[in-house]
Amino acid sequence: MTNYARTEREALADLLLSEGPDAPTLCTGWTTRDLAAHLVVRERRPDSAVGLLIRPLAGHGEKVRLARAALPYQELIGQVRNPPVWSPVSNPLVDPLANTMEMFIHHEDVRRGGGTWEPRALPRDLEAVLWRNVKLIAKAGLRRLGVTAEIEPTGFPAIRNGAEPRVRVTGDVGELAVFFFGRQRAARVAVDGDPQIAERLRTGRLGV
CATH class of the missing domain: 3.30.1050 (Nonspecific Lipid-transfer Protein; Chain A)
Known part of the structure; x- marks a missing residue:
């Protein structure tokens, strides 16, 4: 069976590169660079989610994301494309379950962010x-x-x-x-x- 988490990730990474770092997305206030940084931090810095549970630490995740967003754009997209195998949300055992919807939605966030798009015919x-x-x-x-x-x-x-x-x-x-x-x-x-x-x-x- 096709690993659609992988195929959507590849398509998203390709689109992020072609759109460049400053293109709009459907995520309010986020450019393509911001969205890419979110994806990388989600997979590589699980500590960034602590603010969801402990309100006084809510700023920690954004600080981590902004630091990642400062990377050269091609390097950032390379990290989107190649998640670490140790990640709790992208290791081979959980990748299809944890990332098919995540990658699909964010792929559409970029596709539709500029306002000109058509629905895809999906398998x-x-x-x-x-x-x-x-x-x-x-x-x-x-x-x-x-x-x-x-x-x-x-x-x-x-x-x-x-x-x-x-x-x-x-x-x-x-x-x-x-x-x-x-x-x-x-x-x-x-x-x-x-x-x-x-x-x-x-x-x-x-x-x-």
Whole structure:
């Protein structure tokens, strides 16, 4: 079976190089250099996440990321492309589980950051992997927003998080992934139903 974490990583690294260090991304306030530094720190500096658990240390992760972002850009992208085998999130045992969605979403962050893009035609088995992740993150996001919805992915069975869904969200799996990972404005999905609930879903905080 194809390791889509690897193929998405390679495609992302190629795109980061071709776009250069100052291109926009869907990550608010981050250029391509910032996004690349985030990916490298996530894999090589697990201590940078301590601020997520200990609030007084919240600035530590950003300090580590900015230091990594100061590297020469080609060196930085080389580190994105070749993660360390010892990393808790990118070693060969966990790479497909931990990084397929991560690399896909950030690949789309760069693809769509400049505003001119078209959806990709994704292999069916990649869509299946993405859909497993989307189902989990979508239900968590809908619960957080207090929204009941039916989600209808193209080519897969629909799911719902309540007996009486107030809205219906339809689209290809890749677009639903972008939508439910918090990039609603850049996703080509349809949200039908109660207008106020639909607007809450389009503008609310989704993702992790």
